[in-house]
Amino acid sequence: MAEAHQAVVFAFNITDQGIQFEFDKDALHQVWRSGVRAYKKRYAGFKNRLRNGIYPAKPGSLLTTMLVMILATMFGNDLSLGYVKLLNPVVVKYLGVVPPHDTYVSCALIACGLWLSAILLYKQLIGCLLAYHGWMYEAHGRSISWRTKVWSVLVKLLVSCKRAGLYSFQGALPRLPVPNVDDTIRRYLVSMEPLLSDDQMAEMRQLADEFKSKGTAKKLQFYLRLKSWWAPNYVSDWWEEFVYLYSRDPIMVNSNYYGIDAIFVRPTRVQAARAANVSWSMLQYWRKLSREEVKPLSINDTVPLCSWQYERLFATTRIPGDERDRIMHLNDAKHIAVYHAGRYFKVYFYYAGRWLEPCELEQQFQSILNDKSAPSAGEADLAALTAGERRIWARARRDFFSRGANRTSLDAIERAAFVLALDEESADYDPEDDSQLDRFAKSLLHGNGCNRWFDKTFTLVVFANGRIGFNAEHSWADAPVLSQLWEETVITSDIVPGVGYNSDGHCKGSPKGTVPNPIRLQWDLSASCRDVISSQLRVATNLLNDVDLHLVVHTQFGKGAMKTCRMSPDAFVQLALQLAYFRDSGGQFCLTYEASMTRLFREGRTETVRSCTNQSCEFVRAMESGNASKAELIRLVRAAADKHQTMYRDAMTGKGVDRHLFTLYVVSKYCKIQSPFLEKALHCQWKLSTSQTPHGQTGKLDLRNSPDSISAGGGFGPVSEDGYGVSYIIAGEDTIFFHISSRVSCDLTNSRRFGDQICRALQDLKNLF
Incomplete structure (x- = not known):
């Protein structure tokens, strides 16, 4: 078969003239490039971990510290306060270093110890500063306590988000504290006072008193505090697992959310060009994320926020399960999956050792738009599987997508950086007809139930007239992460007039080399599989119509x-x-x-x-x-x-009510303890x-010049x-x-x-x- 022959990279034949070797040079070249890229990413990851671990110091500062210590000793100034002489016999005995080199090695070791101690001390100090939140309660312009004034000075001196990498402060951020049970119950009861009658409030107070007096609260709180001592966050993993991944309801409408275009401006009406520029900008943002070149968000450019959720922004998919879904995340991808007119394509954005330019992506997207081939049987409605009930999707995935062409094509979607939907319909904003904007939003929230891949972290939607939006899955992160991506790649780069498009609306530039053709994904969907797809589509249609x-x-x-x-x-x-x-x-x-x-x-x-x-x-x-x-x-x-x-x-x-009650409830289920108070409190x-x-998270929006x-x-x-x-x-x-x-x-x-x-x-x- 031709495909099998092309797949051979290396082969040999034994003839009467000896052994003849055959090489596919292009294939070997691609293998070599792929390996080099993988090692470059590993090296970059190691370098970033090292930089984050020693932040704000730099590796060069260690060498400087060693040289200062050694030179000072050579000129008769012992900066180690006598510890060099104490360490010299150890260096001679165990490292075999002979005098006078033992003195230099001792100086280097002591300098290294001082350097690491300074870094650890800095991180501890930063952690203490970031754990103080009294500044949030003191209004600007009013009397500020001496504690907050001292804190403000120290933070400005020691914390600088401008020079930091994305994860530089992760190790210094404080852990979420477990609130006092009595305080949480008191806040909860106060919050229910305007909503419950006197009799209902009396009943709730009685249940709360029983929860505390019988020792249930104390026992559950003990296990929760135990978890908070070793887990990075005592809430987040259970929140992701039980609120999102264990839910068996459709995630379309019930969980997924959407984002919409900057409706007052229109950079281009060319669908392929808008798709190319936005996709390219998003991929460049991913590239910066991978290199940790994105600065951590901060409050008032001073107090850093956690960057943990950015890690799974790209190349991530929610995989259905019978009882519980799971999140599959890849560190790398070279393609995106494209949906158009009921068909799926695989489009490379990294090819022949380079990132393709927007004009080259536009060329690929335009070829998809020009392709008038019909979808295969069941292909047009395939994404309805991700819109319906999770158990049915899990069984269908196991029964019909575990081998052959279906497995290969499904992998191409699930392992893509993201999914791009090139819609055949238009969407717009008309101040004289607000129903158009309503339809715009509904199309992004649920589409027709089968033209968005709802399991993907996000589906970028580009309409026929160049309008854009996205549909996002919720379990892996919260909306501010997508909002920052949207602001970075759309609001501050794509919509600026004259930046990314020619006067005719197409992407600027010209192809720099060979542009690969989009690969049409192949499906072999049996009648049984198509029946399941149809049933899931009915579920999705009933949901979106409501x-x-x-x-x-x-x-x-x-x-x-x-x-x-x-x-x-x-x-x-x-x-x-x-x-x-x-x-x-x-x-x-x-x-x-x-x-x-x-x-x-x-x-x-x-x-x-x-x-x-x-x-x-x-x-x-x-x-x-x-x-x-x-x-x-x-x-x-x-x-x-x-x-x-x-x-x-x-x-x-960290002094809220609901996450504390939620985690207490989870612990009660693990301990098989029935709590009428928690049951009632959490089912309102x-x-x-x-x-x-x-x-305005990025600070790049210039609303004065571009309102x-x-x-x-x-x-x-x-x-x-x-x-x-x-x-x-x-x-x-x-x-x-x-x-x-x-x-x-x-x-x-x-x-x-x-x-x-x-x-x-x-x-x-x-x-x-």
Whole structure:
């Protein structure tokens, strides 16, 4: 067979003239290049680990320290305070070094010891500084404690994120502390006061007292503290495992989320060119991540955040299992998987020892768009397997994709850097027709149920008119990681006019060498396999048809006006959401989830801010009564905002409620202990689930010169059957985007109606000031 013949790199034949050797020089050359690249990556990894281990020192500083010590000794100045003489006999005896060289070796060893001790001392000091969070509770411009002043000076002197690598501070970050059980229970009970009746609160307090008095809390807390002593983070591994990987529900809509284009600008209408430039920018970002050239995010350019989640951004896939999924991550990949018109392709971005240029990627993508071949039987709906029930997908993967062409093609998708979907439909934003933006977002959240590979860390979606977005899997990391990628590769590089595109909309430049053709993936999907795909597609279709998604582009005012009210923009929006929900639900409050990050700690992910508080409810009731004076309303709204800010800081600094209760519950299951309090506390419905999309993380957005270059953020599906999912991004001084989702099947909710209530509540809040 021709394929088998081409696969032979080395062969020999025995003839009457002797042994004849045959070599495939091109194949051997590629093998050699692949090996060289692998060793280069290993060397780079070793160098980065060494640099991170000795940060902020450099390897050259060790040599300098040794030379100073040796030269000082040669000129009669013993900087070792006599330890060189004590060490000399040991060097002579065990290393066999003869005088006077023993003195030089002793100086070098002592210098090395001092150098390592200084590094360890520095890291310990940095760890102590980063473990202090009192600065977060002291408002700017007000009286600051002497402790925070001293801390601020030391941090500015010792901590510099500008020179650091991505993981330079990982070893110095503090561990997430386990809160006191009594404090957690007290905070939980206070958070439930505005939501439960007197009888229900009495019952909950009784369950909490029993949880503490019977010794259950003390026992579970002991095991949790034991875990916190050796695990990098006592929450994150269980959170990933039990919240995400053990879930058997479809991840489409229920778990995956989406991000959307910068809708006010359009760099090009050429689909292949936009796909090429964005893909190239993302791959270059991956290259910088691999080299650890991306600077760690920091607060106020001073306090570093954990960078652990970036590791699995590319070449990562969620693999289905019968009882539990797993995450497969590769350190390297040379291709991306491309979906178009029901067909899958393998496209190399690294070929013949070099990274391909955007114009060369555009050439490959355009050839896919020009290819009018029909998909094979079942291929067009194949991704529905990743959209439906996880157990069915796991069995199908084992039964139909474990060998042959199906195995090879599935590997090409799962081992790709990411998946690119070249859609046949267009998507856009029209300020005169907001339904277009709603359809844009729905296409990114779920598509048609079979044109996004939902298991991949992210699927980059490029529409026929050049608009873009992404769909992301949630288990491996949280949205801020994708937001930073989006900002780095799209907002600050792709949309700048005249940078990446010619006047005709195509990528700049010309091919520098041979460009490989896209490889069409082959499938042999049996009738039984196609039946499973069809059943999964029905599940996905029913799920996506039940999503009511609406986007609000609020341009009446934004961050600028909120700051003039002397309020945190996030607290401002959260109070508006409480007021809007109260009006929308006919005078009710609900348990509200707001995501907060815990990346001040090693391997930190998220914590919950319970935004519905006694103070926010008091303000909303007063606002709706119509009897309170403006001065009284302003007092109430400030009290509610201050409470919200305190809770947000508590969540960021490891004093939240929900992750502690969650881990106590996990320990109780391992110990086979039934806890009515934990069961009841953890099975309450979040009828209002909210999240703020971070903006301006990289510091590269120049909104003064390019005010339209703001991201529209992203969103997620509804968490509760009768509630709302609200994602918002305070994108500029005068713009806020709200992504509102709910269930079509629920008569109590309506995303457009709730969006109108949010806009009304925002205006009412602004009018107070």
